[in-house]
Amino acid sequence: MRRLIPTGEAMRPVEFTDVPQPAPEPHEVLIRVEAFALNRGETFLLERAPSELLPGKDIAGLVVQAAADGSGPGVGTRVVGHPPQGGWAEYAAVPTHSLAVLPDGIDSVRASALPLAGITALRLLRTAGSLTGRRVLLTGASGGVGHYVTELAAAAGAELTVVTATPERGKRLAELGAAEVVHDVAAARGPFDVVLESTGGPQLPLAVSKVRRGGVVIWFGQASRTPATLDFFELLGGPERVTIQHFHYAGAPYGDDLAALVRLVERGRLHPEIGRTADWTETADTLVDLRERRIRGKAVLTTGAHR
CATH class of the missing domain: 3.40.50.720 (NAD(P)-binding Rossmann-like Domain)
Incomplete structure (x- = not known):
């Protein structure tokens, strides 16, 4: 599969590489990523990123492998997730306590804009x-x-x-x-x-x-x-x-808060503000524009599998 990894270069912060699909832990599902969102803080992290960093914490997509321990949604379920890392890829492993099921009325682009900023x-x-x-x-x-x-x-x-x-x-x-x-x-x-x-x-x-x-x-x-x-x-x-x-937002589990955000969007009480949607081949340029404050609200990239 393809994954985006850091380059250490300010004007081209990430590049594609080919790697095996992740092997989920028993409490994780494997998600085919349809869309992921960028966060401005991640643009700063990439400036000093270690080579082993796997960026990406805001994703939406389709469960293609259920958790071995029986927790979480089954295969074919559309979800939004907040993995600890590795979301800028075709597939990502996400703990079942850090995702929420998506209703038909919320597409993967809007959903992927929810996790870090919304939580x-x-x-x-x-x-x-x-x-x-x-x-x-x-x-x-x-x-x-x-x-x-x-x-x-x-x-x-x-x-x-x-x-x-x-x-x-x-x-x-x-x-x-x-x-x-x-x-x-x-x-x-x-x-x-x-x-x-x-x-x-x-x-x-x-x-x-x-x-x-x-x-x-x-x-x-x-x-x-x-x-x-x-x-x-x-x-x-x-x-x-x-x-x-x-204040710092971090602290799993995230699933309940993601579910609350999804309900608010579904009921028309919360509106993800997306300043740019682009194909993930444009991730490097989008990261630069986000860092330089040329994008208002969220930036979302789609992998080509999005719905």
Whole structure:
């Protein structure tokens, strides 16, 4: 089968190689991959990728070999999965606790855009707690996670302000329920009960300054790739008793959250925002464009077997 592997080259981050099909563990199914999604964090990982790295964590496709231990769906079932690695290939082995069955109304392109970004959004909002009637600020809002957070937070009753680089990127977020779109954290009209911060660098202390007394900043990314510096004396002059909390989405099992995301999409309550769909022969170029912020939302590649 064909698989994409890292090259170590910035302008051509991956290339095809021929390898045997993976041999699933007893608790894994073998999936014929129809579509997979890229994540911007993966573009950074590829810059320093070890030769043994098998990239790819967001896939959708067809079960062609059931799990030997009897768990999970049977052969012929369409699924969305979140494997630990190896998803950018014709076939991938996925633990049965990290996949969900797809209904006929959700195609593999939309489904593959759900796992990492969607699970992150769900778990981030659970960490934030009830948002009904609360003022929320979201930075770095025009990526895959940001679109899901915006739609889910607005539906939960939050008064949401989002930060995007350009008005064009903010337009869709307003349609998804954002109450206000700004293009710099400094322009956000606080104070906010909750700040969801994903850019790091100089934006983090700015975000902290926007929190009300007793509010919380949940720091879940560093898209700027710039180290953040917090001045304790400046903090003393800002909101009292502010909480700064680090968040990371990881922690299997993922199946229940994937199933929840699928139900939301099926019921029209969540809309995967896909900025580009292309054949997987264009993966290298798409990775570069995603890294350089030329794609809004998710980027999805199809293998030719997609439905």
